[in-house]
Amino acid sequence: MTIDETTHMCFACSPINPIGLKLVFADKGDTCVTRFVPGPQHQGWTGRVHGGIVTTLLDEAMAQFLYRRDETAVTAELTVRFRIPAPVGSELLVEARQTGARGRLLTLEAKACLKDGTVVAVAQGKFLRVPPDALG
Numbered sequence: 001m002t003i004d005e006t007t008h009m010c011f012a013c014s015p016i017n018p019i020g021l022k023l024v025f026a027d028k029g030d031t032c033v034t035r036f037v038p039g040p041q042h043q044g045w046t047g048r049v050h051g052g053i054v055t056t057l058l059d060e061a062m063a064q065f066l067y068r069r070d071e072t073a074v075t076a077e078l079t080v081r082f083r084i085p086a087p088v089g090s091e092l093l094v095e096a097r098q099t100g101a102r103g104r105l106l107t108l109e110a111k112a113c114l115k116d117g118t119v120v121a122v123a124q125g126k127f128l129r130v131p132p133d134a135l136g
């Protein structure tokens with residue numbers, strides 16, 4: 001599946017979505033990685049990044065892992081454990097890897113860490129393969 005990079009508006013990864021996170025991904029070994037510095041506009045409780053934003057980072061890293069390997073799949077289930085509050089202004093390193101595949105079901109995990117390696121949040125994701133034309 002090929003996405004038109006000039007028109008897609010994904011909140012997480014589009015370079016042209018004006019309110020998007022504009023994440024850029026790379027493959028590193030058997031993982032897919034990105035970095036993000038959350039700003040004050042991404043907070044929930046004062047000084048802490050909104051959990052939905054952290055969840056978006058984890059979900060998108062897993063989806064990108066699959067997309068970059070020519071899988072067309074959607075998030076069917078997502079579990080996130082928030083270990084510590086993510087501070088606004090501190091870079092988050094996010095990485096995702098695949099943990100299994102059975103029929104249409106693909107399982108992945110992702111984690112978000114601070115630069116010193118402290119784990120902020122971890123996620124388990126289940127993705128279901130769908131026909132490429134189902135994703136527009």
Ligand SMILES: CCCCC/C=C\C/C=C\C/C=C\C/C=C\CCCC(=O)SCCNC(=O)CCNC(=O)[C@H](O)C(C)(C)COP(=O)(O)OP(=O)(O)OC[C@H]1O[C@@H](n2cnc3c(N)ncnc32)[C@H](O)[C@@H]1OP(=O)(O)O
Nearest residue numbers: 003008010060063066067071072073074075076077126128
């Ligand atoms: C890799 C994805 C593409 C990513 C592209 C990335 C970058 C490209 C650049 C730009 C693209 C722009 C945007 C990027 C977009 C998104 C990235 C983030 C990812 C998301 O944000 S994505 C949105 C949220 N997501 C949804 O919007 C899904 C809504 N939902 C559905 O679309 C259906 O619900 C579906 C398809 C999931 C299933 O529907 P269905 O009708 O096809 O299948 P059905 O329900 O019959 O299940 C069949 C068999 O799977 C089993 N099964 C089902 N669910 C299970 C579970 N959770 N655990 C264990 N087993 C499960 C059943 O038990 C059954 O098993 P059995 O066959 O044995 O009976």
